[in-house]
Amino acid sequence: MTDASMDSAAPKRRFVSLTAEDDRTRKRNAAEKRFRMYGIVAIAIGLFFLVSLVYAILSQGLPAFKQAVVKIEYTLTQEQYDDAESKLLKTAVYTDNFVAYLSEEMNARGIEVEFDAAAIERLLGKVGGDLRAFYGENEDMVGQPVTFELAAASRVDRYLKGTFEREDLQEGNRFFMAEDFDLIDAMQEAGFISQAFNWNFITGVDSGVDNPGGAGIGASVLGSFFMMLVVLFLALPIGVAASIYLEEFAPKNRFTDFIEVNISNLAAVPSIVFGILGLAVFIQFAHLPQSAPLVGGLVLTLMTLPTIIISTRASLKAVPPSIRDAALGVGASKMQSVFHHVLPLAMPGILTGTIIGLAQALGETAPLLLIGMVGFISRYPDTFLAGFLEPNSAMPAQIYNWAARSDAVFTEKAWGGIIILLVFLLTMNIIAIILRRRFERRW
Amino acid sequence: MYDAPPFTTQETAVTDVKIKADKVQVYYGDTHAIKDVDVQIDDKTVTAFIGPSGCGKSTFLRCLNRMNDTIDICRVEGNIAIDGEDIYDKRVDPVQLRAKVGMVFQKPNPFPKSIYDNIAYGPRIHGMAKNKAELDEIVEKALRRGAIWEEAKDRLHEPGTGLSGGQQQRLCIARAVATEPEVLLMDEPCSALDPIATAQVEELIDELRQNYAVVIVTHSMQQAARVSQKTAFFHLGNLVEYDDTSKIFTNPEDSRTESYITGRIG
Amino acid sequence: MNSTQEHISSAYDRDLEGIQARIMKMGGLVEQAILDAAKALDTRDQELADKVRAGDKAIDDLEELLNEEAARVIALRAPTAIDLRVILSVMRMSANLERIGDLAKNLAKRNAVLMTMPSMNGSTSQLRRMSRDVQVMLKDALDSYIQRDEALARDVIERDIDIDQMYNTLFREFLTFMLEDPRNITPCMHLHFIAKNVERMGDHVTSIAEQVVFLVTGEKPDEPRQKDDVTSTNVELSKG
Numbered sequence: 001m002t003d004a005s006m007d008s009a010a011p012k013r014r015f016v017s018l019t020a021e022d023d024r025t026r027k028r029n030a031a032e033k034r035f036r037m038y039g040i041v042a043i044a045i046g047l048f049f050l051v052s053l054v055y056a057i058l059s060q061g062l063p064a065f066k067q068a069v070v071k072i073e074y075t076l077t078q079e080q081y082d083d084a085e086s087k088l089l090k091t092a093v094y095t096d097n098f099v100a101y102l103s104e105e106m107n108a109r110g111i112e113v114e115f116d117a118a119a120i121e122r123l124l125g126k127v128g129g130d131l132r133a134f135y136g137e138n139e140d141m142v143g144q145p146v147t148f149e150l151a152a153a154s155r156v157d158r159y160l161k162g163t164f165e166r167e168d169l170q171e172g173n174r175f176f177m178a179e180d181f182d183l184i185d186a187m188q189e190a191g192f193i194s195q196a197f198n199w200n201f202i203t204g205v206d207s208g209v210d211n212p213g214g215a216g217i218g219a220s221v222l223g224s225f226f227m228m229l230v231v232l233f234l235a236l237p238i239g240v241a242a243s244i245y246l247e248e249f250a251p252k253n254r255f256t257d258f259i260e261v262n263i264s265n266l267a268a269v270p271s272i273v274f275g276i277l278g279l280a281v282f283i284q285f286a287h288l289p290q291s292a293p294l295v296g297g298l299v300l301t302l303m304t305l306p307t308i309i310i311s312t313r314a315s316l317k318a319v320p321p322s323i324r325d326a327a328l329g330v331g332a333s334k335m336q337s338v339f340h341h342v343l344p345l346a347m348p349g350i351l352t353g354t355i356i357g358l359a360q361a362l363g364e365t366a367p368l369l370l371i372g373m374v375g376f377i378s379r380y381p382d383t384f385l386a387g388f389l390e391p392n393s394a395m396p397a398q399i400y401n402w403a404a405r406s407d408a409v410f411t412e413k414a415w416g417g418i419i420i421l422l423v424f425l426l427t428m429n430i431i432a433i434i435l436r437r438r439f440e441r442r443w
Numbered sequence: 444m445y446d447a448p449p450f451t452t453q454e455t456a457v458t459d460v461k462i463k464a465d466k467v468q469v470y471y472g473d474t475h476a477i478k479d480v481d482v483q484i485d486d487k488t489v490t491a492f493i494g495p496s497g498c499g500k501s502t503f504l505r506c507l508n509r510m511n512d513t514i515d516i517c518r519v520e521g522n523i524a525i526d527g528e529d530i531y532d533k534r535v536d537p538v539q540l541r542a543k544v545g546m547v548f549q550k551p552n553p554f555p556k557s558i559y560d561n562i563a564y565g566p567r568i569h570g571m572a573k574n575k576a577e578l579d580e581i582v583e584k585a586l587r588r589g590a591i592w593e594e595a596k597d598r599l600h601e602p603g604t605g606l607s608g609g610q611q612q613r614l615c616i617a618r619a620v621a622t623e624p625e626v627l628l629m630d631e632p633c634s635a636l637d638p639i640a641t642a643q644v645e646e647l648i649d650e651l652r653q654n655y656a657v658v659i660v661t662h663s664m665q666q667a668a669r670v671s672q673k674t675a676f677f678h679l680g681n682l683v684e685y686d687d688t689s690k691i692f693t694n695p696e697d698s699r700t701e702s703y704i705t706g707r708i709g
Numbered sequence: 710m711n712s713t714q715e716h717i718s719s720a721y722d723r724d725l726e727g728i729q730a731r732i733m734k735m736g737g738l739v740e741q742a743i744l745d746a747a748k749a750l751d752t753r754d755q756e757l758a759d760k761v762r763a764g765d766k767a768i769d770d771l772e773e774l775l776n777e778e779a780a781r782v783i784a785l786r787a788p789t790a791i792d793l794r795v796i797l798s799v800m801r802m803s804a805n806l807e808r809i810g811d812l813a814k815n816l817a818k819r820n821a822v823l824m825t826m827p828s829m830n831g832s833t834s835q836l837r838r839m840s841r842d843v844q845v846m847l848k849d850a851l852d853s854y855i856q857r858d859e860a861l862a863r864d865v866i867e868r869d870i871d872i873d874q875m876y877n878t879l880f881r882e883f884l885t886f887m888l889e890d891p892r893n894i895t896p897c898m899h900l901h902f903i904a905k906n907v908e909r910m911g912d913h914v915t916s917i918a919e920q921v922v923f924l925v926t927g928e929k930p931d932e933p934r935q936k937d938d939v940t941s942t943n944v945e946l947s948k949g
Contacts, residue, residue, distance in 0.1 A: 252515065322552040326615070328510065330565040331542035331622055340564070341554060642717035649720055668785040669718060692784040 064416025230297020311353025609640025
């Protein structure tokens, strides 16, 4: 049966030591070492860019979270209060009182500097108005010492952060004068000016050129949030249902192949195309309110749908056919086997895909530009429903808007906004990873 | 004088025909996989299908509970009747059929749920229990029938996938009998098990034949010899010989059968 | 011992039990046949002799059945180790038992003729005693089989010497009788065949006991069987 018996003289074997290194082995080892070096170099380059990026973002963006404030303990006496309320120009009196008080305090600390109400207003904005509003609500605080934290103007902020120098000041600038620098230094010496955490950046709304430092990202966060709600509640069910149908129930013919190819292509379509589509269909044809998170959400749903469908199909495919066979063998119908067995097992993968899709949608800017969500939004929506329908902006759009404005403070805010956006994305991706780990099952 | 104990006789119950297959053909696309098979499977008997790889025994087995319906390119012709009713009749719902004809697969495939839920799933979807107490009873009965009650009764709510291979297969058998089927189909149930687990499952199959018609596909002739009362030898899609197991293994009629059994053809 | 432990497959155990039950029954029938044949000879009981001759069929049927069953178990169970030795020893033992049964039948066959002849001075009672010894050996051999008792089996093998000695004695006696009176020749010839048969029965029983040793240890007993039947080789004995 075998040829083993045919050749009686077995070929003579030369003894080659295993420990001897021949040419080919040496060359092969050298080539492998080189390849490993290439890999390490590539990783190093990637890491370098990553580190540079993170450094740039943090160094430019962290200052946005700090705000120069004037912290002062001020007491308004009852007489001053009654006096101010009886006059015609009430706020001016408040301002004068404040200026006088500040002067006293500064002199008490041995700092000699001349300033007037106009200078204080350049540095602190409408102090009088703020003080009046406060005492209007808290009348019982009259005569009591109250610690005020007054936000300083953006130029003060920038001066203290070192981005605004004396030399930068142009002649005829009505927002700032040369003496103001000395006032700032004096107040700093007296201990009235400090850097505090800028909560307003996170919770506040956008503001105009008159108060760049007061701009906040709060409203846009809410706008993004409403959009994500729309995407979640539309894209997830539609995507999962479409996927289940395509994977489990659709017959395998040319038509379904055609659909599959197109879905994969849709995932690669540039997002701005979806923006134009949204403009044409949702705004011009369906007359939905412009710049509303509802429309933004609808456009992003269209964009996220292919991603969710593809990841759901992959999760469904990953469920081994033995589970389906087992369910069918016990007498379950196709529907029952899919919904009772396959879907629960695929759920972790589906959730992960959805969260990643949402995270991608969160960072999309181009389609939002076209449907108008880059507007100047200066107040929060009133009700939950209004949150969907009233014009709003989203985080990436807001960042774009700020970066395009001329004032350098807005640029700083843009970097700060990038940090916040990245924090959201990082959080969502971490949640996706945790979910995947937690629900990973062996079958 | 030695007084011999009385004879122990081999029990062969009187059996009826449970499944009758007539001129069955199965096509995969253009390939003619099963050719002209006529066979009668008896009730309360273990029938083994043996034959070399690719001879069609698994395909024919899957025809008996219409699992081949899930394969698009598969076409079945001919008549297969269980208790006299043609199972390929248009009015027959395959889902209901599969409650009557249970199946156990080659690789143990318990659901990734608790042991209790594994067994209870079938009875639940077929509405076999009116309340939890009845369901508990059904589960216990099935686990006892599957010879795994003792090992499972203290871990009913632990996942079924935590059992060993042999235990998982017995769990799958218990799951199959939970829906009170009348026929049990087994597709190489022991090929993924070690010899001791295999012997335990074979002993279980011997007990099961008191209540069900069991059809087992196996590529181990020795297993067919040990476990079945009737054996069918398939070769290249044809049913070559079908007879009592002891006859097939001591003196088969067809030379092809003898060649396969003695290891002369693969 | 392993053979007392149960197989996981209970059907396998039932098959083996069935086979062992049959061989024991066969053994019982053969023991009875030996005793009955010798008694018939001694008491000149033709009816009993006929019963023995008729009963041989049952013994032959059992041997055939046992062979079939053993073949079935080999084909279906592929027995190994101790199970294989059980099956092999059963097949050989049944052959031996069947031969012993035939020899007993031959004893009974000659009864009709011997009844017509004068009795030979107590030879038949000697034969009866010899047969009884053989029957006890057979009983012990069967017991050693069912109990897997190697010591008892070896003891049986030893006792064959006694049977051979008894045969030698009877051989000399018959020679003497035949030399004394030529009319004694015919009955003595018959009696001699009978004695030879009984001696052969003893050899077959020894063979059974050897099977038991093989079953228990896996090897045939070492020492060559002692053959003390020297009548075929001893010249002195043949002289008058």
